Amino acid sequence: MLHTFEIGGEYLALDVNSGALHSFYKLAYDICKLLTPPLTKETPEILYNLEYDKNEVKLAYSELYSLYEQKLLFSPDFIVDLPKNSVIPIKALCLHVAHDCNMRCGYCFADAGEYCGKREIMAPEVGMKAIDFLIEHSAKIENLEVDFFGGEPLMAMDTVKAVTEYGKKRAAEAGKHINFTLTTNGALLDDETIEYLDREMFNLVLSVDGRKSVNDFMRRFPEGGSTYDKIMPQFKKLAEMRQQNGKSYYVRGTFTAKNLDFSSDVFHLADCGFEEISVEPVALENNHPLAIKEEMLPRIYKEYEKLAIELAKRKSSGDKINFFHFNVDLEAGPCVYKRVKGCGAGCEYLAVTPPGALFPCHQFAGMDNYKLGNIYDGFNDESAQLRKKFKSTNIYTKPECQNCFAKFFCGGGCVAASVKYEGGDMSKCYHIGCELERKRLECALYLQAKLAE
Amino acid sequence: MKNIKTINKKTYSDTTFAGCGECRSSCQSACKTSCTVANQQCENKKRLNKDNNK
Ligand code: SF4
Ligand code: SF4
Ligand code: SF4
Numbered sequence: 001m002l003h004t005f006e007i008g009g010e011y012l013a014l015d016v017n018s019g020a021l022h023s024f025y026k027l028a029y030d031i032c033k034l035l036t037p038p039l040t041k042e043t044p045e046i047l048y049n050l051e052y053d054k055n056e057v058k059l060a061y062s063e064l065y066s067l068y069e070q071k072l073l074f075s076p077d078f079i080v081d082l083p084k085n086s087v088i089p090i091k092a093l094c095l096h097v098a099h100d101c102n103m104r105c106g107y108c109f110a111d112a113g114e115y116c117g118k119r120e121i122m123a124p125e126v127g128m129k130a131i132d133f134l135i136e137h138s139a140k141i142e143n144l145e146v147d148f149f150g151g152e153p154l155m156a157m158d159t160v161k162a163v164t165e166y167g168k169k170r171a172a173e174a175g176k177h178i179n180f181t182l183t184t185n186g187a188l189l190d191d192e193t194i195e196y197l198d199r200e201m202f203n204l205v206l207s208v209d210g211r212k213s214v215n216d217f218m219r220r221f222p223e224g225g226s227t228y229d230k231i232m233p234q235f236k237k238l239a240e241m242r243q244q245n246g247k248s249y250y251v252r253g254t255f256t257a258k259n260l261d262f263s264s265d266v267f268h269l270a271d272c273g274f275e276e277i278s279v280e281p282v283a284l285e286n287n288h289p290l291a292i293k294e295e296m297l298p299r300i301y302k303e304y305e306k307l308a309i310e311l312a313k314r315k316s317s318g319d320k321i322n323f324f325h326f327n328v329d330l331e332a333g334p335c336v337y338k339r340v341k342g343c344g345a346g347c348e349y350l351a352v353t354p355p356g357a358l359f360p361c362h363q364f365a366g367m368d369n370y371k372l373g374n375i376y377d378g379f380n381d382e383s384a385q386l387r388k389k390f391k392s393t394n395i396y397t398k399p400e401c402q403n404c405f406a407k408f409f410c411g412g413g414c415v416a417a418s419v420k421y422e423g424g425d426m427s428k429c430y431h432i433g434c435e436l437e438r439k440r441l442e443c444a445l446y447l448q449a450k451l452a453e
Numbered sequence: 454m455k456n457i458k459t460i461n462k463k464t465y466s467d468t469t470f471a472g473c474g475e476c477r478s479s480c481q482s483a484c485k486t487s488c489t490v491a492n493q494q495c496e497n498k499k500r501l502n503k504d505n506n507k
Contacts, residue, residue, distance in 0.1 A: 015464075017465075018464040018465060019461070019464045019465045020459060020460075020461060020464050021459070021460040021461055022457050022458065022459050022460070023457070023458045023459075023460060024456060024457055024458075025455075025456045025457070027456055028456035028457050059455065059456070060455075060456040060457075063454045063455065063456050063457050064456075064457070066454075067457065067459070072459060072464065075464075089474065091474060091478065092477075092478040141474050141475060142475060143475045143476075143477075143496055145477060145478060179477075324492065325492070327492040328491045328492055329491075329492075329494070330460065330461035330463070331461050331462070331463045332463070332494070332495065333465075333491060333493075333494075333495070334476055334490055334491075334493050334494070334495050335465075335472060335495060335497070336465050337472030338472070338476060338479075338490055338493065338495070339465070339490045339491075341472075341490075342479075342490065343478065343479055343480050344478045344479070345480070348474065348478060349478045349480070361480065362480075408465065408490075408491075409490065409491035410490070410491070411479065411490035411491075414480075441491070444491075448460055448461075449460050452458075452460045
């Protein structure tokens with residue numbers, strides 16, 4: 001499979017099965033679009049109908065043919081045998097330490113932290129028991145992950161601290177290592193918390209949507225007042241520390257139907273001094289007033305291209321700025337197994353709610369028909385079949401993924417989005433999400449080509 | 454080549470097929486910074502490199 005596309009005057013082709021990216025002159029690009037494998041050594045007659053000099057066509061075709069012989073163009077399909085082991089090891093837990101929040105954001109899937117249930121804070125004992133559960137079920141995996149999530153996890157700081165300390169100790173005893181991540185809206189960040197998080201967290205995710213007007217429209221305090229003014233000085237402090245000590249963090253925002261000019265939000269965050277930026281499309285039911293709708297896609301594609309072109313300029317002139325969704329490592333990326341396997345929800349990744357219930361991931365938390373058990377009694381009777389179903393939902397089994405040029409970069413999309421927005425069917429793809437994923441990949445590849453110049 | 458520049462020399466088939474499961478999980482939902490598999494790093498190779506440098 002070959003995917004050809006044009007961005008910012010560049011003619012590009014991604015050879016899907018090998019992952020090779022080619023930058024073409026227009027002639028080779030035009031030829032390529034007329035070819036279907038298998039290729040012959042002889043130049044196909046039909047190419048001489050193109051309005052180019054015959055010798056030039058012949059030369060370009062011979063170059064394309066040589067890539068074909070090297071299996072870098074129209075390279076053959078391959079199938080990866082995923083291991084069929086009956087025990088699925090767990091490597092990551094999302095701990096919902098607070099089903100409560102001190103903001104009321106317009107697009108919040110967690111229902112202001114309530115997750116369709118009551119407001120609740122996870123007790124330290126539950127979190128510690130979850131660590132035991134993780135270590136017991138991690139088989140041979142050494143690098144484990146725990147994500148403090150909410151609601152707003154800083155509302156459960158005692159639990160965060162107790163679990164981190166306990167987790168470090170338990171992991172060391174077991175000859176393993178846990179990387180902790182925390183996602184916060186920043187409202188409760190004071191200097192002491194900043195210092196603690198910087199020291200203990202492997203990664204920090206800081207939620208802010210971009211420009212003050214955009215941010216404050218969506219991200220609100222129940223009592224009123226600007227969330228932007230409250231959080232930005234603290235986020236800047238934290239980001240500066242992380243940039244200095246080379247530790248990982250992201251500022252992350254969400255764009256909705258109300259700010260389709262989101263590249264301005266990305267550059268606003270860059271101009272505030274943040275180097276690691278993620279701004280991503282909201283996922284909501286189609287009838288929600290903030291939802292991204294089909295008719296907005298062309299506008300969003302243009303915006304992504306604009307962002308990529310400007311990023312290429314800024315990066316070439318030495319600016320340190322990374323837009324998370326355009327990060328792709330073409331040379332040292334993950335192995336094919338990882339590319340095929342996808343997000344791992346329900347399998348290697350599980351979510352734990354405040355009372356200790358287990359769900360396939362944070363997006364399923366509170367959906368009773370997806371409950372997998374709890375950390376005290378372990379997996380329930382339904383879990384085996386459900387986890388198997390999650391495991392076998394991947395780019396080889398989802399019909400739309402099989403013919404998608406982005407499959408080895410995307411890994412098969414978000415199961416939760418399929419369940420929520422595509423009528424409960426895991427094997428379907430969340431259409432809007434896929435369209436945007438494909439566009440982002442094109443832009444990411446464009447950026448790679450530009451930076452290789 | 455005159456008409457074509459290939460950007461990456463390595464391809465998937467070059468990356469050792471390992472599937473060891475040590476790399477970070479990759480959630481694509483917006484509230485988790487939408488990792489796709491492509492923007493994850495391989496922890497296995499890092500380790501191999503480290504071993505080579507010993
Ligand atoms: S760490 Fe590397 S080799 Fe192991 S599963 Fe992840 S990408 Fe594959
Ligand atoms: S973009 Fe959609 S169709 Fe393509 S691989 Fe991802 S989930 Fe599948
Ligand atoms: S199902 Fe969606 S939200 Fe859940 S872990 Fe996978 S990508 Fe993330």
